Amino acid sequence: TLAVEPKVLLLDEPFGALDAKVRQELRRWLRRLHDEIKITSVFVTHDQEEALELANRIVVMNQGHIEQIGSAEEVYHHPANAFVYNFLGNVNLFHGRIENGRVFLGDTAVELENTHAHAHPETGKAILYVRPHLLEIVMKPNGKQTFPATVKSINPAGPQVKVELVAEWGDMVQVEIDHERYQALHLEPGANVFLRPKEQKLFVYSI
Known part of the structure; x- marks a missing residue:
């Protein structure tokens, strides 16, 4: 394909049938190749990690519609909407309601720093999105940012310890x-603790 010196190269999930280790090696190889030959490629993938690692510019699509266009940093840290935030990486969804600019999760009021809370005009409901690594x-309890939870299970295997909890x-x-x-x-399982979001995104329900 490269021998004819194309202006644009289309790659449609080229690593889809490979195991994870080989995929990582080929991503690094493809990135080096692009730096050397300076060709424009359109890389189609359902692997979010693959897109974030390879792309200079990402187009997030949903049912044929473009949700957001931007750099990897822009779409990950500044998602345009709930779909983009939920699609790019693991995320916790807390269903709550908004009253007078404050978010309530159950009976617990959570103060949101640097977040403008606007309720759905009919329901007053909203969803708070927090990534697992952004929960402490x-x-x-440490101020109004914390809420109670109970530890259900712990998986210490891997670079990060994964803890599953049940909120109040x-x-x-x-x-x-x-x-x-x-x-x-x-x-340990059964321990009563408190959770504090380090960063969160708020999106209203769409009906």
């Missing part, structure tokens, strides 16, 4: 913490 586990109002919550923090907390 603490043993005591019943939502399942996934949290990722480093091993040093895990050792300091002495977590």
Whole structure:
């Protein structure tokens, strides 16, 4: 394909049938190749990690419609809407309601810093999105940003410890913490703890 020196190269899920280790090696190879030959490629993938690692510019599509166009940093850290945020990586969804600019999860009021809360005009309902690595586990409440939860299971295998919890109002919550923090907390199933969002995005329900 490259021998004819095309202006644009279309790659339609070229690594889809390969195992994870080989996919990682080929992503690095393809990135180096692009840096050398300076060809424009359109790379189609359903693998979010693949897109974030390879692309200079990402187009997030949903049912044939473009949701957002931007750099990997822009679409990941500044998603245009709930679909983009949910699509690019793991995320916890907390179903709540908005009253007088404050978000309530169950009976717990959560103060949102740097977030403009606007309720749906008919329902007042909203969804709070928080990525697992952006939730902090603490043993005591720390201001209005914390809410109670109970540890359900712990998976310490891998670079991050994955903790599954149940929030006070019943939502399942996934949290990722480093091993040093895990050792300091002495977590075990059944422990009552508190969660504090380090960063969050708020989106209203669409009806």
